[in-house]
Each structure stands twice: as structure tokens, then as C-alpha cells.
Amino acid sequence: MTAGAHETTLGLDHRKLAMWVFLGSEFLFFGGFIAAYLLYLDTTAGGPGVEIFDIPFTTISSFVLLMSSLTMVLAHHAHTKGDMRRMRLWVLATAGQGAVFLGGQVFEFNVFWREGLIYGDSPFASAFYTLTGFHGIHVFIGILMLLGLYSLTLTGKIKPGQPIKTEMIGLYWHFVDIIWVLIFGVVYLIPELALLE
Amino acid sequence: MSANPETSAPQADAEHDEHGHHPTPRDYVRIALILAVLTLMEYSTYVFDFGGLGIPLLVVLIAVKFVYVASWFMHLKFDTKIFSRFMYGGLALAFTLYVLTLIIILFASATGME
Numbered sequence: 001m002t003a004g005a006h007e008t009t010l011g012l013d014h015r016k017l018a019m020w021v022f023l024g025s026e027f028l029f030f031g032g033f034i035a036a037y038l039l040y041l042d043t044t045a046g047g048p049g050v051e052i053f054d055i056p057f058t059t060i061s062s063f064v065l066l067m068s069s070l071t072m073v074l075a076h077h078a079h080t081k082g083d084m085r086r087m088r089l090w091v092l093a094t095a096g097q098g099a100v101f102l103g104g105q106v107f108e109f110n111v112f113w114r115e116g117l118i119y120g121d122s123p124f125a126s127a128f129y130t131l132t133g134f135h136g137i138h139v140f141i142g143i144l145m146l147l148g149l150y151s152l153t154l155t156g157k158i159k160p161g162q163p164i165k166t167e168m169i170g171l172y173w174h175f176v177d178i179i180w181v182l183i184f185g186v187v188y189l190i191p192e193l194a195l196l197e
Numbered sequence: 198m199s200a201n202p203e204t205s206a207p208q209a210d211a212e213h214d215e216h217g218h219h220p221t222p223r224d225y226v227r228i229a230l231i232l233a234v235l236t237l238m239e240y241s242t243y244v245f246d247f248g249g250l251g252i253p254l255l256v257v258l259i260a261v262k263f264v265y266v267a268s269w270f271m272h273l274k275f276d277t278k279i280f281s282r283f284m285y286g287g288l289a290l291a292f293t294l295y296v297l298t299l300i301i302i303l304f305a306s307a308t309g310m311e
Binding site (some may be wrong): 024025026030055 | 207232236240243246249255259261263267270271279286291294295299
């Protein structure tokens with residue numbers, strides 16, 4: 001294999017390698033917040049705890065985010081085939097599902113806030129809002145990147161022969177999804193189940 | 198036209214194929230269906246009483262979903278092992294961080310340092 005302009009000495013694309021280093025470090029970022037949440041699970045200071053969660057609602061929003069990973073991978077596949085019209089369609093579908101997930105999170109935060117789960121009132125509330133809020137910010141950044149990708153392909157700045165651009169954004173998007181797989185299970189379901197037992 | 202450092206679409210395909218079978222849209226839809234069923238199973242642990250098995254079952258379901266997304270959607274199954282090391286190395290470090298923090302907090306509460 002000849003050394004390309006974007007290859008490292010490992011023979012890997014340096015942009016892809018950089019993205020994986022970044023994603024690896026992001027695990028520590030979210031790992032710290034998940035650890036803090038689990039350690040402060042019982043410190044509700046008399047306020048609401050995990051019983052406040054609406055599991056059916058969160059299951060639906062988790063499902064939406066999970067399916068956005070499917071449309072994202074289909075967008076990448078269409079780009080590798082040079083089918084830019086289909087690629088843009090899947091990118092928009094992914095951004096749309098991300099927006100639905102984010103809307104659900106804003107709605108959920110509103111409900112929790114009105115029911116007395118106030119940021120700063122207890123270590124539990126702060127840990128919950130910080131963790132899920134940071135995840136929401138990641139989703140928001142992902143949506144901006146997807147919309148940027150959409151417009152750059154429309155203006156011809158990203159061409160059919162550059163699927164690596166879609167792959168990079170796809171990796172970030174799948175990472176956001178995979179973190180939610182952990183959050184949905186570890187933050188919502190396991191404590192709720194422990195409470196019921 | 199200036200030289201384009203990016204690979205063309207057929208070249209990009211060839212790069213993927215050098216690591217074996219590249220999944221088709223049908224494969225991706227099949228994986229998404231499996232993930233949907235796994236999510237439904239997660240929800241069932243909340244609806245039905247599995248007793249002491251509920252949490253271990255949930256942990257297994259989370260792990261399976263995690264591996265499916267990482268292997269198929271993030272292409273770790275078809276990419277170089279270095280990327281897998283970053284992914285699972287980061288996860289292992291995050292888990293270690295949790296265990297260490299837990300040990301410190303338990304030690305602090307046991308010795309009255311809180």
C-alpha cells in the first residue's frame with residue numbers, strides 16, 4: 001500500500017486515528033460522570049430520587065436514538081457508493097431523530113424540574129443533570145455536524161469520493177448512541193430495578 | 198483540477214474489503230432489528246418481575262447492545278484492532294475510575310473521614 005497524504009506511520013488514516021483517540025478519552029469523560037451519579041444515588045437530600053423516572057418514555061427516546069445509528073450507517077454506506085442523494089436523505093433522517101431525542105430530553109427535564117428535582121438541591125440531582133445534560137450537548141453538537149455535512153454536500157464542498165468525512169461524523173454519532181446505551185441501562189433501569197426489589 | 202488526497206469511492210470500498218466482508222444495508226437493518234428486540238427485553242425487566250435475575254440480565258443486555266453497536270455500526274469488527282483497543286481501553290479505564298472512587302469513598306466512610 002502506498003503512503004497516502006493522510007496516513008500515519010501505522011498505515012492508518014490520521015484523521016480516523018485522531019477520532020478514535022478522542023472517543024477513547026470521551027469514555028473517561030462520561031465514565032467520571034456515571035461514577036459520580038452511581039456514588040451519589042442515595043444522596044437525594046429529601047428530594048425526589050430514581051422513582052421520578054418515566055421508564056416507558058425514556059425507552060421510546062432510547063429506541064429513537066438507537067435507530068438514528070441505523071440511518072447514520074446507511075448514510076455512510078450510500079456515500080461509499082457515491083449515491084449522494086440517498087446519503088443526504090439518511091443524514092437528514094439521522095439529524096431529525098437526534099432532534100426528537102433532544103426534544104424528549106428537554107421535556108423530561110421540564111417535568112423533573114416541576115416535580116422538585118432541582119439542579120444543586122442534592123448531589124443526586126446535580127449528578128443526574130450534569131451527566132444527561134452533557135450527553136444532550138453531545139447530541140446537539142452531532143446534529144450541528146450532520147447539518148453541516150448536509151450543506152457541504154449540497155454545495156459540492158464534500159464530494160462522492162470523500163466518504164471519510166461521513167465516516168468521521170458517523171463515528172461520533174455512534175459514540176453518542178453507545179454512551180446512551182450505557183446511560184439508559186446504568187442510570188435509569190438498574191437503579192429503578194434495585195428500588196423495586 | 199488540484200490533486201485530491203481523498204480516496205475515490207471504489208478505492209474506499211476496496212480499503213474496507215481488505216478486512217473481509219463489508220456489511221450491506223440488509224445486514225445493518227438486521228442488526229438494528231436485533232438492537233430493537235434487545236431494547237424491548239431491557240424494558241421487560243422493568244415491566245415483569247424477574248426477581249434476583251433482573252439486574253444481571255440487564256447487565257448482559259447492555260453489554261450485548263454495546264458490542265453490537267461498536268462492532269457493526271462503528272465497524273470495529275472490520276477495522277484494525279488498534280481502534281478496538283482505544284474503544285475498549287477507554288471503557289476499561291472508565292470502569293477502573295469508578296471502582297477506585299468507590300473504594301476511596303467506602304474507605305473514607307469506614308474510617309469516619311467524610
